[in-house]
Amino acid sequence: MNRQSQAAVLFLLGAALLHAGTTDLYLRYVKAGLRPLLLAAGAILVVTALATALYERRRSRRPHAGDSAGDHAAEEGHAHEPAEGHGHREPRVSWLLVLPLLALILVAPPALGSYSATRTGTALQEPLAYPALPAEDPLPLSVVDYAGRAVYDHGRTLTGRVVRLTGFVALDHDGTPYLVRMALNCCAADAQPVKVGLTGAIPPVLQPDTWLTVTGTYTPRVVHDPVNDGPIPFLEVTGAKPTATPRDPYDESWNN
Known part of the structure; x- marks a missing residue:
């Protein structure tokens, strides 16, 4: 050369x-x-x-x-x-x-999806603070924000609120549906999933990697990720509808 x-x-x-x-x-x-x-x-x-x-x-x-x-x-x-x-x-x-x-x-690689999410433990970490939430109904939250408040703040800022989350579907080995968003530190190479379990009025048929916008309320139910034993909170779903893949498929609120 x-x-x-x-x-x-x-x-x-x-x-x-x-x-x-x-x-x-x-x-x-x-x-x-x-x-x-x-x-x-x-x-x-x-x-x-x-x-x-x-x-x-x-x-x-x-x-x-x-x-x-x-x-x-x-x-x-x-x-x-x-x-x-x-x-x-x-x-x-x-x-x-x-x-x-x-x-x-x-080659334009696709965003990481359910395959990576189910083989990687949840990366949820305790937030440094819990900013006041706006008085919107339903309240739009990121998957990371909801999960952090549900686990580490024990839902104090979520109780009595209807929230709206957007993420892609991943199914655990036993069929448990998760709403997932991959969180970034800097690049896709270090992306790790943050998972929220879904319960309540879940659509009867869920396909992995389908993007959903779900509305629901806080529930104190928490399970441990079978991959790394990390906490996975749940959302009591009251409504769900498919949505287009967002312009930025990753959640950057983690560790910011």
């Missing part, structure tokens, strides 16, 4: 990052707050690629020392030297760097 090829790969990678950052594609990889850094990285790679290509072009046009007096002697000396670019040939394995680029350009 010569310098021109390196510049081309850098340019394509930077362009791919800029494309992902200017569309919703980046949400499949990193949390929304990292968008400026992603765009900056893409811009730096593009500028670096253009600078490398320009430098190589100017270097190839630069006159050689043999063009001045003593050309003949220089040519004789060069006859015993390896041709330029052959003495320090980059290993062919460097072309494997193109594979991640092709994956980024050609």
Whole structure:
């Protein structure tokens, strides 16, 4: 891989990052707050690629020392030297760097779903505080917020309220339905599920990975995740309806 090829790969990678950052594609990889850094990285790679290509072009046009007096002697000396670019040939394995680029350009991975959720223990952690809730009815909450208040605040701020949650369906090995949202620290690679069990007026047929918006009320029922023994609170469902996959399928309220 010569310098021109390196510049081309850098340019394509930077362009791919800029494309992902200017569309919703980046949400499949990193949390929304990292968008400026992603765009900056893409811009730096593009500028670096253009600078490398320009430098190589100017270097190839630069006159050689043999063009001045003593050309003949220089040519004789060069006859015993390896041709330029052959003495320090980059290993062919460097072309494997193109594979991640092709994956980024050609394949848009789906958001993590029920397969990951049922094989990973709930990542619920105790919130640092419980902000006052607005007087909406039903009250929109994230899965993470509801689960934290239900388990660690024992539902004190939820009692008597009708809440509305949105997440995807995951079924436990015994058929128990969970409403799940994958929580992020920074990127999809560290995504972990937060689960809320569903009871009450549950739809008779539930398909894993179906996105639902459910309304219901707090119930003190809590079970332990069979994967890591973490707490899973429940919601007494009063209504449920399918919904489209949200623009950002991950829950970023965890650890924020």
